[in-house]
Amino acid sequence: MDTPATRKLGEPPAPTGGMVWSLDWNLIRTFLVIVEEKGVTAAANRLGLKQPTISNALRRLEDRLGKRLVVRGPGRFEVTPAGLLLFDEAVEIFGSISRMGILIRDMDEEVSGHVTLALASHVVSPVLDEVLAGFHQRHPKATLGIEVMTSRDVIQAVRQRQASVGICLVHQKHPQLDYNRLFREYFGFFCGPRHRLFGKRNLKLADLRGETSVSFKTDRLTDALRPVALIRAEARLDDRVVGVSSSLEEVRRMIVAGLGIGPLPIHVAARDVEAGLLWRLPPYEAPPAIDIHVVSNPHTRFNRAEQGLLSMLNQRIAETPFPERDYHEPAPDAG
Numbered sequence: 001m002d003t004p005a006t007r008k009l010g011e012p013p014a015p016t017g018g019m020v021w022s023l024d025w026n027l028i029r030t031f032l033v034i035v036e037e038k039g040v041t042a043a044a045n046r047l048g049l050k051q052p053t054i055s056n057a058l059r060r061l062e063d064r065l066g067k068r069l070v071v072r073g074p075g076r077f078e079v080t081p082a083g084l085l086l087f088d089e090a091v092e093i094f095g096s097i098s099r100m101g102i103l104i105r106d107m108d109e110e111v112s113g114h115v116t117l118a119l120a121s122h123v124v125s126p127v128l129d130e131v132l133a134g135f136h137q138r139h140p141k142a143t144l145g146i147e148v149m150t151s152r153d154v155i156q157a158v159r160q161r162q163a164s165v166g167i168c169l170v171h172q173k174h175p176q177l178d179y180n181r182l183f184r185e186y187f188g189f190f191c192g193p194r195h196r197l198f199g200k201r202n203l204k205l206a207d208l209r210g211e212t213s214v215s216f217k218t219d220r221l222t223d224a225l226r227p228v229a230l231i232r233a234e235a236r237l238d239d240r241v242v243g244v245s246s247s248l249e250e251v252r253r254m255i256v257a258g259l260g261i262g263p264l265p266i267h268v269a270a271r272d273v274e275a276g277l278l279w280r281l282p283p284y285e286a287p288p289a290i291d292i293h294v295v296s297n298p299h300t301r302f303n304r305a306e307q308g309l310l311s312m313l314n315q316r317i318a319e320t321p322f323p324e325r326d327y328h329e330p331a332p333d334a335g
Helices: 025-037 040-047 051-065 081-098 100-105 126-138 151-159 226-235 248-257 266-274 304-319
Strands: 070-073 076-079 114-119 143-148 165-169 178-191 213-216 241-245 262-265 279-281 289-296
Touching (some): 040 051, 076 081, 114 151, 126 143, 126 178, 126 304, 151 165, 151 289, 165 304, 178 266, 178 304, 213 226, 248 262, 248 266, 266 279, 289 304
Antiparallel strands (some): 070 076, 165 289, 178 262, 178 279
16 A cells, blocks of 8 residues: 555655545645745744644645655755646645635626725726726626735735736736736835925935835835835945835835835825925936736636626726826926
């Protein structure tokens, strides 16, 4: 009999054909979280379990499959090719399973399904607002849930079919997902009334050198706000970022409170600038441009409400020329 006790790690299990019935699917779900969190400790924290429990689950799954899935060591976490293959397949499997109830409930003649939108923080789009209004008028019994999360988590939720549609910043496009550019926004640096640069005009980027700052979690050279990170590096701000959040509202709060200067979409900050709560800082010309995309998973079996909303959104984008979906690079000013 082929068991973990009689088979060494790396040896393929006997081709019994019954693995689908004997495999503990909880082990695969735990493995998904380990890869998503990039570590056993982080996975244990997310699942509310002890680290030895997670480590044991990983070891049991590797024994059952006869393959090393993760290579771990001091300061090292690497998913093996076998682990990456399992992760991709498991995402598809669990995504399909999680949607069974949704599809079964979507059997009535009238569209009454539920749609889950995963949005990055503070998405401002008249196109989206018009589509939501039209969708509700057309399908009044359909329900909508909007979840606000980081752009990275939006992509993950769409890929795992936990969200019907995502709207977020995109650093690298995943080959298994579809992307449709919704609008373009421009980021500027701002400070609050307590900051020494507040109210000063004709500043240069060099005037920001050494200043403390606050920012978004995605403000990194390897993430969605890479253009902003490049400007931050060019300005030679203090390396220590004193405040970080994935929420635009909380980044704004820290800027207004005087913790440091920080990036915000210029069109979003306009009202606060007029109200005297924020002050625009360099660069005044050629501010970083960021595209916001509608993200969907073509492998998802949508219910009729989800399909209806996604179709309306893509159609409205196609009908609206891009210049009307571009907040336009603002005219240079001195604050």
